[in-house]
Structure formats: C-alpha cells, structure tokens
Amino acid sequence: MSTPILLKRSENAKVSAPNNRYPKRAAFEFYPTPPEATRALLSVESFQGDIWEPACGDGAISKVLEAAGYQVVSTDLIDRGYGAGGHNFLKSETPLAKNIITNPPYGTHGLGDAFVRRALIHARKTGGSVAMLLNLRSLCHPDRTPRFQRCP
Template sequence: MTTSTNRAQKGRARYTASRQAGRAPLEFYPTPPEATRALLSVESFDGPIWEPACGDGAIATELTKAGYQVTSTDLVDRGYGEGGYDFLKSEKPLAKHIITNPPYGTHGLGDAFVRRALIHARQTGGNVAMLLNLRSLANPDRHKKFIKTPPAAIYFLDELTCWPEGKPTSKSARIARQQYYWAVWKPGHTGAPQCWWLSTRDFR
C-alpha cells in the first residue's frame, strides 16, 4: 500500500461525521466557474497557486485559463491533480498562494483548512483565498479567530449554488442552498477588511 493511499485512508475518517449528517460524501461540492471568475475580477496573484481541495478541477481550471501556474491536490482522486494528498497533514507549501473551496464538515474542517493555509502563507508571503459560508462570519466560535487574523478583503457573492457531487438531484442537495463569500488573507494585514459585493451573474 502506497504512502499516499495511507494518508487518504486516514484523512477520510475526518469526513465520516459529515456524511452521517447528510452532507455530500467526502465533502465534494464543486465550485461553479463564475465564483472563481468573480474573485479574479478583483484580486490578482503574483506567483503560482496551490489548490489543495481541487476535486474535479473546477477552481484550478479557471485559474489556469487566467494564466496562473496551479498545483492541484486533493484527499480523493477524482481524475484531476494529485489524489491521496492530505492538506491538513502537509508540512511544506507547494506554491506561494492558496485558493480553494475548503470542505466545511461538521467538526471544523473549514477552520482547519484556513488555519493550515495561513501557516503556509506565513512561510511564502503569499495570499490565501477561501470560499466560505456566509454564516461563518457571525459565529461566536470564530470571533476571536477573525479578530486575531482578519482577512484583508471580503467579497460577498449574491448568488451561488455548490451542488453536492455536482448533482442538483442529490439527496443532500438542500444543503447546497447557502450564501457564500470569498475571504482573502494577505501578509502583514491588520485591522478591518475591505468589503465589497460581487454578482456572479456577471461571470457566467
């Protein structure tokens, strides 16, 4: 059994509770292309990008089309990038910047992704952009985290649906109906973030 297979099997255990809670298996919610296009309309990145939850390549494909060099990994092999790679166990950054739609889960998976990404960004001096659930902005468990390491920018998306497994007919499709925002952390930023609104309809 390969090392990557071992990592993947251990990583899958963290997603079990999410599946039991009615979420998509292994937290697979592909990101519609307009979400990434909207981000790139207001942010640029001065170097290579790591997509650590690449899934089927939804975000990475748009980044590549925009001219960026992208390293794509995921815990699960979905035929795109390097499968069997556990981002939460990673010790070295694979690129200067990190952009992803992290798994949210039921036991702080999203928070763990943000934390690991910021650790890597402190080494590279890069930016971190995460597509997150709008409800996460007003959560007592995250208040101190946001105050301690505030994003430099927050972009509210007016309309976006990340269907479970990319299937609107999925049994867990109701969970996909959320509101989203991009949070962008930049090195050296302190104080309140810049906030702005983006209409995904402009980028379909």
C-alpha cells in the same frame, strides 16, 4: 480595497467516509465550485506567484485559475481524476505554492477552520495570500470574528 475572505478544509478534522449522522451531505464533502465564484474572486483580487488548490476535486477552481494565466498546483485527499489525489492538506508541512485558493470542505468538527489554519501557516512561510470560498454563515460565527480581524 476590501479583500474577500474565502475558506476551505480543517486541519484537525478526521477524514472519513460518508457521515451517517448527516446523510444529506455529499461523500467527502464534494461540492464543485461554480466557475462564477472563482471569476468573481479574480475580478477583485490578483495573486503574485503560483497557486495551490489543496481541495481541487474535479478541478473546478483550478481550471478557471489556469485559464486566467496562473500556474496552479492541484491536490486533493480523494482522487477525482484531476490533480494529485491522496494528498492530505491538513497534514502537509511544506507549501506547494506561494498562494492558496480553495473551497474547503466545511464538514463537521471544524474541518473548514482547520483548512484555514493550515493555509495561513503555509502563507506565513511563503509570504503568499490565502483565499477561501466559504458560505456566509461561516463568517458569522462569533468565535471567528476576532480571527478574521487579526488576519483579514
């Protein structure tokens, strides 16, 4: 069975206020995930164990996962009234759950790639899975193809 690849924030990227260079981007890359995206993932994948949503925002992904019966740990760098705010996933050393599912901020300077790297580090520790929700353009970058082939 083919597994969809879903990606989120970057490990080495700096977190900053709204970017003046890219004024059309939402502050702190806050773009809530439509519930249909998470339901589509769950229609083709299942996860054993609890799930960490490290960029939970307003809980869009977490709420769908919880409704599907999963135990979810929800954190975010910014407190948006859902989950635990003030948690920098990119600096986290200890996984908070076996699996990670998120829609990372894409940002600039490799923010999405850093999220993927950190999530894979945690998954190696827990034996869990990583699902990152990314736009198609993220998958097309020639530097990423070998990485996705090594770790689908």
